[in-house]
Amino acid sequence: MSLRDIHRSGILTTRNNGLSSIGVYMSLRDIHRSGILTTRNNGVPSICVYMSLRDIHRSGILTTRNNGVSSICVYMSLRDIHRSGILTTRNNGVPTICVYMSLRDIHRSGILTTRNNGVPSICVYMSLRDIHRSGILTTRNNGVSSICVYMSLRDIHRSGILTTRNNGVSAIGVYMSLRDIHRSGILTTRNNGVSAIGVYMSLRDIHRSWNPLTRNNGVSAIGVYMSLRDIHRSGILTTRNNGVSAIGVYMSLRDIHRSGILTTRNNGVSSICVYMSLRDIHRSGILTTRNNGVPSICVYMSLRDIHRSGILTRNNGVSSIGVYMSLRDIHRSGILTTRNNGVPAIGVYMSLRDIHRFPNPDNEK
Incomplete structure (x- = not known):
């Protein structure tokens, strides 16, 4: 018979997973209306749910504050997950859920507003601009360090993700112009921001990017294929300790001097x-x-x-x-x-x- 009648019978009004051992073949809306699973401790963790989470939310079952759906396979939009109020927890509510929708909706869901790398284990296939708009990766500790980024760093900057002060992009393969890196504000760090990045563009743009203004051999490990005059203009090698000692120089030393590099x-x-x-x-x-x-x-x-x-x-x-x-x-x-x-x-x-x-x-x- 209907669970509504089961509820009305007063049998399953217990507060501890009353239906955990019962096979449920009807809508959770009716389960909610039955008042059975209003418990505050993961009422449905062992139930296979084949209906919309919107109705799960409306049922009031998963309003718990401790990862109510962490073990549930979710096949619907996270927008509805948010609307359900399930994953408003502040501690990585979705780290084990495969997310196949836009992070914009993840943000709108309010799930990943945590301050500790909410998405480090999630494969992200959309623009980081939306990641930023989602407010997920505004953390101050290399929020995207383990994420493969396939879009322009300009959008990374606009996302506000990598404004950290500790080599935000050191582990990210960068395939775009450093001019945009600068515009992104990523590598304004004072400690060899680009030392591990292969740079294949003009150092003039490196300068315009303000990256290696460090005082300790900012470009010592970078292969430089352009004029040292531009190196100077970039302000990179104004260090006082053999700035170019490891760089193969194939141009006139007159320009080396004009660059102000080797006045040590x-x-x-x-x-x-x-x-x-x-x-x-x-x-x-x-x-x-x-x-x-x-x-x-x-x-x-x-x-x-x-x-x-x-x-x-x-x-x-x-x-x-x-x-x-x-x-x-x-x-x-x-x-x-x-x-x-x-x-x-x-x-x-x-x-x-x-x-x-x-x-x-x-x-x-």
């Missing part, structure tokens, strides 16, 4: 192979250091320009450099005017007459 005081270019004139090295202001700026650089130009560059003055600058030009030019270069046997380690292949003609700096004083 500790052998800025010591590990860089330099294939241009030292005159430009000097003009770049890189090797004005006072401690053998070029000892490991092979120099293929005139020492006159070495002198004009001001690099190798005051400490046996050329002692380890193979010199293939006249000592007259060595003198004119002003390199070996030091007071400590400037040429003892240099192989001299010219006449001693020229060595004599080579003025003694002490006698000139």
Whole structure:
């Protein structure tokens, strides 16, 4: 007979899962009307429900505050789940439910407004813009770190998800322009925001993005395929500790200087192979250091320009450099005017007459 009559009989008015062992073949609306399952402790967890949750809600059964439907397979819209008032809990009500509808409706349902990564185990196949609009991932701790994102980071930003201050996108594969990363406000962090991201676009846009303004080798692990002039304009490598030491540089050091990268005081270019004139090295202001700026650089130009560059003055600058030009030019270069046997380690292949003609700096004083 109808459960309405069962209820009216007063048999199943108990407050502890009165119907848990009864096979129910009728509408839960009538179950609710029967007043049987108004208990506050998961009245229907073991019942297979084949009808709309809207009616489950209307039945008043699953208004509990502790994951009432966590073990129920839900085949209808979460909008109705929300309307049912079931999953308004504040502790990840749906983490084990496969969601096949828009997160916009998840938000509207008020389910995942929790502050602790409500959706980390849910596969999301819709736009993050709607994720944001849903208010789900406004958490401050890498809300989307384990979610594969297939849309523009501009929308990620608009979603407000990755405004965290700790490498919000470090584990996300980014396939769009860093200009949009900047516009998204994601990588304004101060600790190598992009260090693990493969960057295939112009560093000029990296600068415009404000990402690697860090003071500790922001781009040290990034392969840079554009002009260092733009690196400078980007403000990335203004660090004071060998900003480009690990970067292969294939452009003129003049632009390196203009970039302001290697104005450090500790052998800025010591590990860089330099294939241009030292005159430009000097003009770049890189090797004005006072401690053998070029000892490991092979120099293929005139020492006159070495002198004009001001690099190798005051400490046996050329002692380890193979010199293939006249000592007259060595003198004119002003390199070996030091007071400590400037040429003892240099192989001299010219006449001693020229060595004599080579003025003694002490006698000139």
